[in-house]
Every structure is written in C-alpha cells, then in structure tokens.
Amino acid sequence: QSALTQPASVSGSPGQSVTISCAGTSSDVGAYDYVSWYQQHPGKAPKLIISDVSRRPSGVSDRFSGSKSANTASLTISGLQADDESDYYCSSFTSYSTHVFGGGTKVTVL
Amino acid sequence: QVQLQESGPGLVKPSETLSLTCTISGGSISYISYCWGWIRQPPGKGLEYVGSICYSGNTYFNPTLKSRITMSIDTPKNEFSLNLSSLTAADTAVYYCVRPVSYSPMDGFHIWGPGTMVAVSS
Numbered sequence: 001q002s003a004l005t006q007p008a009s010v011s012g013s014p015g016q017s018v019t020i021s022c023a024g025t026s027s028d029v030g031a032y033d034y035v036s037w038y039q040q041h042p043g044k045a046p047k048l049i050i051s052d053v054s055r056r057p058s059g060v061s062d063r064f065s066g067s068k069s070a071n072t073a074s075l076t077i078s079g080l081q082a083d084d085e086s087d088y089y090c091s092s093f094t095s096y097s098t099h100v101f102g103g104g105t106k107v108t109v110l
Numbered sequence: 111q112v113q114l115q116e117s118g119p120g121l122v123k124p125s126e127t128l129s130l131t132c133t134i135s136g137g138s139i140s141y142i143s144y145c146w147g148w149i150r151q152p153p154g155k156g157l158e159y160v161g162s163i164c165y166s167g168n169t170y171f172n173p174t175l176k177s178r179i180t181m182s183i184d185t186p187k188n189e190f191s192l193n194l195s196s197l198t199a200a201d202t203a204v205y206y207c208v209r210p211v212s213y214s215p216m217d218g219f220h221i222w223g224p225g226t227m228v229a230v231s232s
Contacts, residue, residue, distance in 0.1 A: 001173065003156070036218025038157070045225055046157065051211045051218035089157050093216040097170050099159040 004029065004090055004102035011108040012080045020105045022073040022090035028100055030071035034093035037066055037075045039086050040104075046089065050075060077107065085109045112137040114207045114223035121229050128194040128228060132207030139188050140165055145215040146183070146190045150203040151225075160205070162215055163190060170215055197230045204228075 005023040012018040022029065022037075029035055035053045038046035048057055050066035053073065063078045073092070077084055090102040118130040132146065139146070147162035147170075161171040163181040171179050180193040194201060204225040211220035 032216060034214075034216045034218070038219075045206055045222040046219075047222075048211060048218050048220045051220070057211060057220060091157070091159070091218065096173060098161075098172055099170075101157040101159065104156045 001027070001094055001096055001098070001100050004092060004100055006088075006090060006102035006105045008103070009106045009108065011110055012077075013110045014080055014082065016080050017076055017078040018080060018107060019077075020075045020088055020090075020107070022075070022092075022102050024071050024073070024092055024100075026071055027096070028071075028092040028094040029068065029073050031095050032093045033068070035066070035068055035073040036091045037064075037073075038089045038091070040089065041086050080109055082109050112209065112221055114209065114221055116205060116207050116223045116226035118205065118226050118228060120227065121231065122197055123232050124197055124199065124230055126197055128192075128197055128201065128230075130192045130194075130205055130207075130226065130228070131189050132191070132223060133187075133189045135188075139183060139190065140185045143213055144209055145170070145213075147208045147210070147219065148181075148192045148205060149208055149219065149222075150201075150205045152200075152203045158203075160192065160194075164215060168215070199230050202228065202230045 037050035040046040054066040145164035148160040207223045208219040209221040210217040
C-alpha cells in the first residue's frame with residue numbers, strides 16, 4: 001500500500017480559507033468513510049480534528065471541516081488564524097485492514 | 111478522562127527487539143471493547159501506522175511490519191505492549207500509543223500518548 005498524497009505545503013493570510021487535499025485510491029479513501037485529519041504542532045503529539053470524513057470531535061473549532069469525493073478527501077480551514085500554522089496529516093482505513101497516512105502538509109499563515 | 115503513557119528503553123541495538131508499553135489511566139482496558147494501537151514518526155518525517163490490538167484478541171498490523179510485530183494486552187496492569195524485532199536504523203522514531211475515537215478499529219485515533227523516542231544504534 002502507498003501513502004496518501006498531500007501537498008507539501010499550503011499558505012494563506014489571516015482570515016482566509018485554505019484547503020488541503022488527500023488523494024488515495026479505491027482501496028482506501030474511496031472505499032471507506034473512515035478518513036481522519038490530524039493537526040501536529042512541533043514537538044507535540046498529533047491531535048484528531050476530523051474523523052469519519054467530516055465529524056469534529058468535541059472541542060474542535062468549527063473552522064475545520066472535512067469532505068470527500070471519490071478517492072480524494074479534503075480539509076478546509078476557514079478564518080485562518082496564527083495558531084493554525086502547523087502540520088496536517090490525513091489518514092484512511094484500507095481494504096488491507098490497516099491504516100495509511102498522507103505525507104503531511106505544512107500550513108503557513110502569512 | 112482516559113490518558114495514555116508510553117514507556118520504553120530509548121536506545122536499542124540493531125538486530126535486537128524493541129519492547130514498548132503503554133499504560134492507561136482514567137479507564138479500564140477491559141471495560142469497553144476498544145482497540146489499542148501504535149503509530150510511529152521518524153525524526154522529521156510523517157506518521158506511520160504500526161498496528162492495533164483489540165480486547166477481543168483481534169489484531170491489525172502494517173503489512174510492511176507484520177512479520178516483526180507482536181502485541182499483547184495485560185489486563186491486571188491496565189496496559190498493552192508492542193514488540194518489534196530485527197531492528198534497523200529505519201525503526202528509529204517517536205512511538206505513540208493511541209486509542210480510536212470509537213469502538214471501531216477502522217476509526218481515527220482520538221487519544222494519543224505524549225510519545226517516546228526510540229533510537230536504534232550500536
């Protein structure tokens with residue numbers, strides 16, 4: 001199985017929206033609604049911000065939203081804030097009964 | 111509130127076996143049938159799923175690591191463990207223990223330990 005494909009970096013100005021794509025295959029993203037997104041600040045453990053394609057865990061800002069179309073999932077951060085500057089990873093359950101992650105996207109707030 | 115804490119050796123020699131333990135606090139490992147997992151992150155790189163073990167006994171492993179992994183649950187100690195054999199430098203990483211957001215082993219990982227750094231070097 002190959003890693004999911006994410007852009008290495010995206011950037012935006014405060015208040016803007018940015019979208020991160022996560023491209024998979026019909027054996028992972030396209031097969032299950034078990035796509036998750038994680039935010040990871042330097043030196044910290046990742047934090048789950050989206051599960052099941054579009055579900056936000058309690059306490060996660062509604063500025064984060066997720067969606068999926070065919071084999072590609074997306075994370076949108078609206079109203080970009082300085083604290084959103086971080087690394088973001090997508091993951092999906094796969095038909096091999098395992099999980100696969102994307103390579104990560106660095107979000108920069110200009 | 112459930113919390114996880116990894117413990118392990120920090121430094122292991124090539125070809126040896128790594129043993130890591132994750133201690134659960136704030137909840138019982140046997141109370142609800144969650145699956146408990148491990149994810150690792152090499153320095154400066156992305157996340158990699160290692161595997162999961164469910165209280166039912168079911169296991170899920172990364173196919174590229176499957177032949178080298180054993181996992182177990184110790185109910186009295188409220189902890190679960192990972193053994194990874196035949197180590198090489200490529201196994202150098204921060205290892206996180208995790209729990210999914212729901213009872214499904216297919217779901218995303220909601221609870222994470224702080225991570226423990228493991229270096230493989232002679």
